[in-house]
Amino acid sequence: MPDRPDQELQSGTGEFHRIATYFAPLASGNDGALGLKDDAALIRSPQGRDLVVTADTLVETVHFVGDETPADIARKALRTNLSDLAAMGAEPMGYFLSLSLPKRIGEDWIAGFCEGLAADQAEFDLTLMGGDSTSTPGPISIAITAMGSVETGKALKRSGAQVGDGIFVSGTIGDGFLGLLAAQGRLPPSMEAENLRQRYLLPQPRIALGRALVGAAHAAMDVSDGLIADMAHICAASGVGADIAAPSIPVSDEAGEQVADNPDLFADMLTGGDDYELLITGPEQAIRDAAARSGTPVTLIGSIVAGSGVTVRDSDGVALTFLQTGFRHS
Amino acid sequence: MPDRPDQELQSGTGEFHRIATYFAPLASGNDGALGLKDDAALIRSPQGRDLVVTADTLVETVHFVGDETPADIARKALRTNLSDLAAMGAEPMGYFLSLSLPKRIGEDWIAGFCEGLAADQAEFDLTLMGGDSTSTPGPISIAITAMGSVETGKALKRSGAQVGDGIFVSGTIGDGFLGLLAAQGRLPPSMEAENLRQRYLLPQPRIALGRALVGAAHAAMDVSDGLIADMAHICAASGVGADIAAPSIPVSDEAGEQVADNPDLFADMLTGGDDYELLITGPEQAIRDAAARSGTPVTLIGSIVAGSGVTVRDSDGVALTFLQTGFRHS
Known part of the structure; x- marks a missing residue:
């Protein structure tokens, strides 16, 4: 048998x-x-x-x-x-x-x-x-x-972004990547590293925010492949470009301390994935109102523009160029 | 990274x-x-x-x-x-x-x-x-x-069998078990063994029969755990018993030849699983009509009775007793 x-x-x-x-x-x-x-x-x-x-x-x-x-x-x-x-x-x-x-x-x-x-x-x-x-x-x-x-017919999709939309993210970006490093023992042990590891272990799906965004957002997806890659997915699906201000991208206190020690980590945080935050485009006030209704913090990080692809600018407005696994100044 | x-x-x-x-x-x-x-x-x-x-x-x-x-x-x-x-x-x-x-x-x-x-x-x-x-x-x-x-509300379930129902199976029983033996190299190589192996490789889901049985059958399930075990599932879910005539259970020509060589295989064929035929209970004529409409062969193998559990009788009407992985005369 x-x-x-x-x-x-x-x-x-x-x-x-x-x-x-x-x-x-x-x-x-x-x-x-x-x-x-x-x-x-x-x-x-x-x-x-x-x-x-x-x-x-x-x-x-x-x-x-x-x-x-x-x-x-x-x-x-x-x-x-x-x-x-x-x-x-x-x-x-x-x-x-x-x-x-x-x-x-x-x-x-x-x-x-x-x-x-x-x-x-x-x-x-x-x-x-x-x-x-x-x-x-x-x-x-x-x-x-x-x-x-x-x-019916109201699901948020990647393909609805329109020129002039604000680009928002919920919560903070990069904790997933740093939490993976912590889980792999690649960050020095500390309370902050443990907090990041917990964030990697137990992502927070943004159900309440997603529900509130129905009828308000033009496009949305969750950040699982990294902020930059996922923004590129929305741009490709919608036939638009994205202009993002790097200094506007929200990071947690724990991540901020890691970046202060090692500034190179910031690029990895934007491309590393596993954040499970929502990336949203739409009219600024409508998005802010929806976020407030759901009690979820969101941050404006840029705007949808004509063209294609994702441009990320540093604090001087200089565009950064992406490599496969990170980015550098062009 | x-x-x-x-x-x-x-x-x-x-x-x-x-x-x-x-x-x-x-x-x-x-x-x-x-x-x-x-x-x-x-x-x-x-x-x-x-x-x-x-x-x-x-x-x-x-x-x-x-x-x-x-x-x-x-x-x-x-x-x-x-x-x-x-x-x-x-x-x-x-x-x-x-x-x-x-x-x-x-x-x-x-x-x-x-x-x-x-x-x-x-x-x-x-x-x-x-x-x-x-x-x-x-x-x-x-x-x-x-x-x-x-x-809506018409899905076939395991729980609808009624005393007096005929018990039917589609196609033939035991080819899945014998085909697994063939795939494992545990049957002597032959054209028949290869046919059985093909049957194990590529089961035939009985979609057309299932569709035709809606409104006709009282209970149904697919035979994936073995005819006897799956009949027991229907009996338990429906609060009834089943009386099955072993000689009525349909077997393929290829399986018949294997059993002629090794009669002990028959018990394994009823308990071995992977047949993916439908096991059906309901009014005999309604089931036969539905099967004819779908062009699928079905065979009457027994009837639903009051009580509980599955009784399988040999050609003399003597009940067989099941072991965990087969059965023997009681």
């Missing part, structure tokens, strides 16, 4: 106990999940709304170091998906989880992982709807497909 | 070429996929229909041997998901693909993989809607979340 190495979270081959104990409670309250007991889940799209669906996978050693708590790993996996929903202006509904686990992973890890999911389900108001679990000879892999909804 | 090891299929960090060349064509014709250029996809649920969503992952060495062509691997990954949609009576719409690839995988493999997806997209009328691609230090892993739709 071959092994029966995998199971539907919806069914229960062999591992009824694990599903009943850990996963079914995460699906309670959602009738469409059918108690994780059927071949698939049912979703009735709310009247007058579009479904918004995104998929993101985290692989051990690639997307997380491996020494994080299982709860933190679960929350990061869910939050990277929620950040994509936020960028489209969507309200979260539920998610499907495909979990690949090596044999060394025991019940304790799964219990902790599901505690992390439960915490974020409560924080962001969504439920598990289905998925599967399989063994793997490789690293832990967590594939999530998350769903939300947005008013 | 850290690697930038992953990418959204919806975005295009670094690997615009790969996305534009291989993946974006798979999303063409589906406006909601937004050309794979945004943070998420948009789905407008068709009027009067429920969305049906399922997630299934295939891992190299666990779910496929590894020496299959990339096209066959792609098609099997898609088809195991389509089989779940078929079991709910759903019409396929689209899917999200999360692909984890070791560094040894090159462009040729990806091109072949996408050719396989394209072939099955055409055969089953669905499109790629989004996903992501990441590197992994482990085996190839393919996580798919597939979506379809069904008339």
